[in-house]
Amino acid sequence: MSHVDPTKLPALDPADPAALDDLLSSDEKEIRGAVRQMLDQSVEPYIAEWFENGAIPNIRELTKEFGSLGLLGMHLEGYGCAGMTATEYGLACLELEASDSGLRSLVSVQGSLAMFAIWRWGSEEQKQQWLPGMAAGDLIGCFGLTEPDAGSDPGSMKTRARRDGSDWVLTGNKMWISNAPFADVAVVWAMTDEGVRGFIVPAGTPGFSAPEIKHKLSLRASATGELVLDEVRLPESAMLPEARGLKGPLACLNEARYGIVWGALGAARSSLDSARRYATERTQFGKPIGAFQLTQQKLADMTLEYVKGYLLAVHLGRRKDQDLLRPEQVSIGKLNNVREALEICRTARTILGANGISLEYPVIRHANNLESVLTYEGTVEMHTLVLGQVLTGEAAFR
Structure with a gap:
């Protein structure tokens, strides 16, 4: 066994202590960076105000900007769609939800539900009529x-x-x-x-x-x-000619749930980053609160759950890119990652104390949003029973 000199190992990044970035290709990192750059310019300065006011005033302009970047139907082929991989789409969802779940919802509903339904189940005429305009963001x-x-x-x-x-x-x-x-x-x-x-x-x-x-x-x-x-x-x-029975809408929902597996991690990462920075800046009893054991335990536990959720998302993304991903496996990802992301947000809120409920920080906004993400596209109970059926062979839905 070779000896490794610890002094020559790569430095640890506190924002990525498990070196998760090593799992990604250069193309995946480039796409992620492009999405983050656009969000930092067009969304981050305004998102707290949009949330507080309950509306995005320039929604059509923003949707067209998403379209110009290739975010709308980005994992679909043809008809003006970007044709990206499932993993690249997942990374985009993570960045979108790191800004706000509502933005990932807009992109998810557009691409994974409405566009996917037409792309998968529609006639050629329907695809030509609707998909190019939807991919460009001209049609919502x-x-x-x-x-x-x-x-x-x-x-x-x-x-x-x-x-x-x-x-x-x-x-x-x-x-x-x-x-x-x-x-x-x-x-x-x-x-x-x-x-x-x-x-x-x-x-x-x-x-x-x-x-x-x-x-x-x-x-x-x-x-x-x-x-x-x-x-x-x-x-x-x-009428969508190729969709018959519940198989049609359920296939669309599975596409959207896959994006949620990644998206929820964005809300978690944003809250975790806020809590970690706050813990190094907030001083009590003469030292940063990050120097206290209980705060470190919270940060460590949040980081562990984020890392595990990210590993699961990457694994499911790779399987989807190989056409091996089953709906039951998407349920595992949705159930775990949303549940743990919500717990990360709640724990981050305790580190920020009263500041945690202020829109000056993103934490309470993410936590409130994830309360909806927890139950849409399949409730906790339904995904639990999907996994239960896998484990026992018994359907407990009825």
Whole structure:
């Protein structure tokens, strides 16, 4: 066994003590850096104000900026999409959520839900009509599956689509739909006589509206709305021809959940970095609070959970790039990384004390946002039962 001189080992970076950067290629680091540079210029100076005001005033300009960088549908091929790897997309999600979960939600809903639905299940004509504009950020999409009485059980949806001559007529309501208030197009899932089918509904179609949901204390920098479908008449060409049954929307949700596996780590990293810096600057009893054992334990525990979550995300990303990633494995990542990221944010808040609840720091904003991320795209309970079924062979959903 060769002897290693400790003095010649690479120095430890307190912001990356496990040297996680060594897992990434130069291309992956370059893409991550480009996303971070754009966010530092266009988002970071304003995000606390956007969160406090509950709106992004320049949302269309920001979406076009995302499009120009290739963030929208970035892991899809063709039609103006960037065609990046799953790991590169994951790194982008991490950086987006390090700024704010609402921004990662916007990109995720656009690319992994609305665009992916059309890309995977749509006709060539539908792809040509919608995807280039959505990839550029000129058109914003949303994804209508969740209903007031159908969340974890989408098969019980009440939205109906019936044939009327050569047309389809949709009636129903969708709830908690990100991007809905300003979306140009909605992918809506409805029950038909032949099972669940997907439809492309352009904004402005008679009978269609998307009122915004107000009074949120989470994801405030993300516009959320309801989709109201009151006898919305659509041509046959509005149906996604390749999607039949719940397989269609569930495949889209799996794409979005994969982005969350990475994104939640961004919120965790931002909070952990804030807590670590604060612990070196805040002095009590004559020395920085980072010199006290209990504070160091908190920082060590947060770092351990972040490192483990990052290793899991990279592993799942590599599997996805090899077309080996199963939905159950995405559930493992979503369940672990969001749960641990939320705990990191909560612990970071205790290190900052009263300052931890101020928007002068990002911690309480990330914690509030992750309360939504914890339960959307599959609740803790549902992903727990998915893993439970893997372990036992028994389905406990019903």
